[in-house]
Amino acid sequence: MNLTSEIKLIVPAIDSVPLMGHPALEKILLVFTFILHLIPMNILLGSVIIAVALKTQKLIKYGNYDLAYRLYRDILKMLPTALSLTITLGVAPLLFLQSLYGPLFYTSTILMAPFWLLILAFIMVSYYILYLLGWTEEKVLRPLRLPLLLAALAGLLYTAFMYGSNNSLMQAPQKFHSIYNSTFYGLYIYLSDINIILRFLHVIAGSILIASIAIFTISYFKKETDRDFAVYTADYLRPVFLLAFSMQALIGFSMLFAQKPEIYSALMGKNVLQTGALWLGVAFAAVQLIAAHFKGEYILKKATLITLLISAFACLCLMAVTRDFIRDAEIGTAFSYMSNPYQWNVIVLGAFFITLAGGLAVCAYMLFGLKEIKKP
């Protein structure tokens, strides 16, 4: 019996109830909804880190105290909403992940069950802390504000780490049996893969990058009414962005070199699509770097902002595609999501896509179509 067949023995069988569409369709929806989730998730995590940085610098190191204070307060106020959207947009990819990779995903979560469940408590506590900090004056609970902010950050980092650890464990079915025999209580945290730490750091650095672009975008739209604030925000965020970018480049290449030889070679030319996705993503990252170098009037130009936003979004999409490829390559022949049985149900699929289109249209209407009271 070779290793692959031994692994297959311990991977739970796929449910015999057919899915309503081809697994490839669910895969596309998984990646699409995961990208939707990544946007608020990165904004949330990165913004909390930037807020901690502003708070620990006592809001004065970077020049104007009032502007630094405003930036800090603006960031704090958007955090509860970002967290709500992160949770909401996280539901769909989790759903599609379960539908495709259920046998691996359920098993890995059972092996680390209590730690997995703790995520819920940490998210909830983090939300209420962020709400309290965002919607109360700075003088309220003054000595506790920084520790509370750090506690919220710790809750979010815990969540990010456990997601990463679970996803990595899910990719290692050959370890399921021995782990299960070591604890029936799910008291296991998967750490024996260098990629877990690298991926965790990659998430942190990436979140700072995305958050700095998002915060800059918000301040950009205030440039007509408050130019000083927009310029200050851009000046403050530029070094933050560059530092995060440098970290990200270092971590990203370390991750590439840490891949298994077959995955590394696929990303380095053997698989044209995967190589193209990764390196195009890197190219879009480079475009962001160039755009972020603009200073003074140039950074506040519409073209600069659009370049930053498009390149950041494209980079995020391509990296999500690359991440998905690595997952399947890591799992190898032990499991294939394509083995899920399916039977087309066009009516239900149609109902979903119509609802999705309608739902997104309603969201767009709520964001841009509602009438505001005209201020004198």
Added chain:
Amino acid sequence: MNYPFWDIPFLGGSMLIAIIAILHVIVSHLAVGGGFYLFLAEFKYSREKDVKFLAYLKSHARFFMLLTTVFGAVSGVGIWFVIALVSPAATSTLIHIFLYGWAIEWVFFLVEILAVILYVYKFDSLAPSSRMQLAFIYMAAAWLSLFIINGIITFMLTPGDYYLTSNFFSAFFNPTFLPSLFFRTVVCIAFAGIFAMFTATFQFEEELREKAVKYASAYLLPALIFMPVFALWYFAMLPGLARDIVTGASALILIFANISAGSAFLMLAAGIAHAWIEPRRFSTIFTILLIIFASTFLATFELVREAVRKPYTLYNRMYSNSIYVDKYNNPEIDPAGFLANLKWCDIKKIDDSNMLAAGREIYRYQCQACHSIEGYNAIRPLVKYWSADFCEASLLKLNTLKKFMPPFFGNDAERSALAHYLFSLNNKIEDKPARR
């Protein structure tokens, strides 16, 4: 059999699900009913232009958002997490059947969350007509998400002819779909009323408090009138065994059902009576009492609903211990015995040296989904005065003696091993050392 078993000492998986689920259903019913309240209260404001009432509505909406968007959302994800940990096989089946149903529900959920966030954060800056539109969108999206989830939950108890036809709509519009939907809708509206009474008691101005309390009490009326009707309709659509369980086959469930009905009546009658007889003396303490009645009603209702599904997780398809009902017709299941199918257990053949260890494994996979060893629904006191032979005889007729128990699945040696293990819980016996 297919998945590893998560051992939760003392509490057991079913109790853990119950704790998270009860917390969630209370808040989620409030989240749905709250949509009706926000929209109708906006409508009331549009007619009366009472700015004090509007100010109250603003504070009510903020508190409402804080409770529902995160606690409701996270506990909802929590149910999903915990059912996947405790019953991964059943969860997987549900996801395969209802994947796009859940995906549609997610869209409604997204709309709902965005609507309430914008409603609260832009309360002052939006035109009243836009605010009313947002409240309407929230109400519609929240109720539609109940519509979808209701189809999935009711399917678990009354699958209709889905397992014969494999038709999604047979599964979704199953026999209890409509009565459950109507029942839950009036419950949601009543919960919104009670929550509004609670926030109204924090208004300092007596006149406003009286007005808000009286207005909120109207939300209890549909439940007072229609809940018994929908409950009876729901009851009539249950499978025969489920009806037997709730009417006396299980004394505990009968007690829970009565507590549920009693709490519901107290919540509705006391809330309406106090609001109309003495609205000015309506206190926060009294509304907390109403919330306790409401929570007790819904918690016991959900416990009863879960209990009447026994011995199944998915009615007529999968038992509560994740073993398929038609296992003998399933080509993937080895009829030779239970251990032969147990992927995660290394014991495949029973002898004197591993009988207790094998029994422990069989117990873990066949019994522990409902029975902890010590703790919730503990097995140790249940078998305290049973001999090993009696244990074995009981296992042979398990589902005949108690209709809400699944049958034992396994060969004679496995049944004997489980009986010995059960006997060992109260008596000292050990496996003999293996011969070298």
